[in-house]
Amino acid sequence: MIANRKADLLLVFTTVLAAAGWIFSKESIQGLPPFSFIGLRFFLASLCLLPFCYRALGAAKKSDIAKAMGVGILLGCALLLWVYAVSVSDTLAEGAFIMSLSMLLAPLIAWPLFNRRPALIFWLSIPFALAGLFLLALQGQWQQSSSQLWFGAAAVVLAVHFNFNGKYAQRIPTLLLACLQLFVTGLMGLLFSLLFESVPAAVDSSIWGWFAMSVLFATSLRYVMQTTGQKHSTPAMAAIVMILEPLWIMLLSILWYDEAMPVNKLLGCILIVLSLLLYRVGGSMLAKRRRVLV
Numbered sequence: 001m002i003a004n005r006k007a008d009l010l011l012v013f014t015t016v017l018a019a020a021g022w023i024f025s026k027e028s029i030q031g032l033p034p035f036s037f038i039g040l041r042f043f044l045a046s047l048c049l050l051p052f053c054y055r056a057l058g059a060a061k062k063s064d065i066a067k068a069m070g071v072g073i074l075l076g077c078a079l080l081l082w083v084y085a086v087s088v089s090d091t092l093a094e095g096a097f098i099m100s101l102s103m104l105l106a107p108l109i110a111w112p113l114f115n116r117r118p119a120l121i122f123w124l125s126i127p128f129a130l131a132g133l134f135l136l137a138l139q140g141q142w143q144q145s146s147s148q149l150w151f152g153a154a155a156v157v158l159a160v161h162f163n164f165n166g167k168y169a170q171r172i173p174t175l176l177l178a179c180l181q182l183f184v185t186g187l188m189g190l191l192f193s194l195l196f197e198s199v200p201a202a203v204d205s206s207i208w209g210w211f212a213m214s215v216l217f218a219t220s221l222r223y224v225m226q227t228t229g230q231k232h233s234t235p236a237m238a239a240i241v242m243i244l245e246p247l248w249i250m251l252l253s254i255l256w257y258d259e260a261m262p263v264n265k266l267l268g269c270i271l272i273v274l275s276l277l278l279y280r281v282g283g284s285m286l287a288k289r290r291r292v293l294v
Contacts, residue, residue, distance in 0.1 A: 007232035011241040014226045019248030021218025022092050023256055024210050025083065031207030033197035034083040039189025041211065042079070045219035046182035052224075053175040060176060067168050068177050072184030074161035078154050079185055080192060085150035091259060093250035094136050097272045098151040100246045104129055104279060105159035113163055121279055128275035135268030174227055182219070243276050 028037050050057075057065075082099065089095050104125060107118040136148070169177055233241075250269060253259040 007229045008241060010225055011229035011233060012244065014222055014229055015242060015244040016248055017217055017222040017225065018245045019096075019252055021214060021222065022086070022096065022249050023252055024214035024218050025086055026092060026257075027210040028207060028214055029083065029087050031200065031203045032211065033193055033200065034087045035080060035189050035197055036193035036199075037189070037211065037214075038079055038083045039186050039191070039193050041186070041215050041219060042076075042182045042189060043186025044215045045223075046179050046186055048215070048220040049175055049179040049182065049223070053173060053179050056173040056176040057179075060172065064168070064172050065180065068172055068180040069184050071161060071164045071168055071177070072181035073188065074157060074164060075181045076185035076188035078157040078161055080189060081150055081154035081157060085147050085154060088150065089147035090257075091147070091265075092253040092257070093246070093259060093261065093269065094265060095147060095151040096246035096249035097136065097269050098133070098148060099155050099158070100243070100272065100276060101129055101133070102155040102158040102162060103276060105156060106162045109156075109159050110163050113160075114167075125275040125279040128271045128278065132268040132271030132275065135264045135271065178223055178227075243273060243280070247273070 025037070028041075032040075085095055086092070104122070107116070107122050110116045111118060165177070165181075229241075246269070250261070254261060
C-alpha cells in the first residue's frame with residue numbers, strides 16, 4: 001500500500017513536469033526554430049536514456065528494433081505537429097485539453113486497425129468531449145483557429161502512435177522502446193529543420209536554459225519517473241492521475257502567460273476532463289464487474 005502511494009505521488013510529480021514542459025517548450029521556441037528544438041531535445045534525451053538500455057539494445061532482434069523505430073516515426077510526426085501548434089498558439093491550456101483527447105481517439109482508431117470495437121463506455125464519453133471542444137472553439141460565435149486544427153491533427157497521430165506503441169511494448173523492453181522512439185523523433189526534427197528552417201544568427205543564453213530544462217526535466221527525468229510510477233501503481237490509478245496534466249498546464253499558462261480563461265473555455269475544459277474521467281473510471285468499473293460475474 002505504501003509503495004503504491006509513493007508511486008501515485010511520483011505520477012503526480014510526473015504530470016507537473018509534463019505540464020512544465022509545455023512552458024519550457026514555448027519559451028525555448030522564442031529563440032530556437034520549432035523543428036530544430038524538437039530535434040535537439042529528443043536526440044539528446046535519447047542519449048540520456050541510452051546508458052540504461054544499451055545492453056537491451058545489443059540483445060534485441062533487428063526486426064524489433066525496426067518496429068520500435070517505426071513507432072518512433074509516428075511519435076515524431078505527432079510531436080512535430082504539436083510543436084508547430086505550440087509555436088502559433090496563444091492558448092496553451094486549450095491545446096493541452098485538445099491533445100488529451102488522444103486517449104479517447106485511441107479506441108476509435110484501434111477499431112479499423114486491429115478490429116477491436118470500442119466499449120460502450122467510449123460512446124458514453126465521446127458526447128462530453130465533443131461538447132467540450134465546441135465550447136473551446138466558441139468565441140462569441142463558432143470560430144476555429146489554426147492552432148486548434150494543428151493540435152487536433154497531433155492528437156489523432158498520437159492516438160495512432162498509442163495503439164502501435166502498446167502493441168510493441170509487450171515484447172520490447174520499455175526503456176529501449178522509449179530510447180529508440182526519442183532517437184527517431186530527434187532525427188526527424190533535425191531533418192525537418194534542415195529542410196524548412198534557417199539557423200538563427202544568435203541564441204540568447206536564457207533560451208538555452210529553457211532548452212536544458214526541457215531536455216533534462218520535461219523529457220528524460222519525466223519519462224523515468226513515469227515508467228517507475230506506472231510500474232508500482234495500478235493501471236487505472238495511473239491513467240486517472242495522468243489526467244491532471246492538462247489541468248496543471250491550464251494553471252501554469254494562466255499564471256505564467258496571464259492567459260485568459262473565459263467561462264465557455266473553462267466549461268469546455270471541465271467537460272473534456274469529465275469525458276476522460278468517465279472513460280477511465282467507468283471502463284475500470286465495468287471491467288471489474290465483468291471479472292466478478294465471471
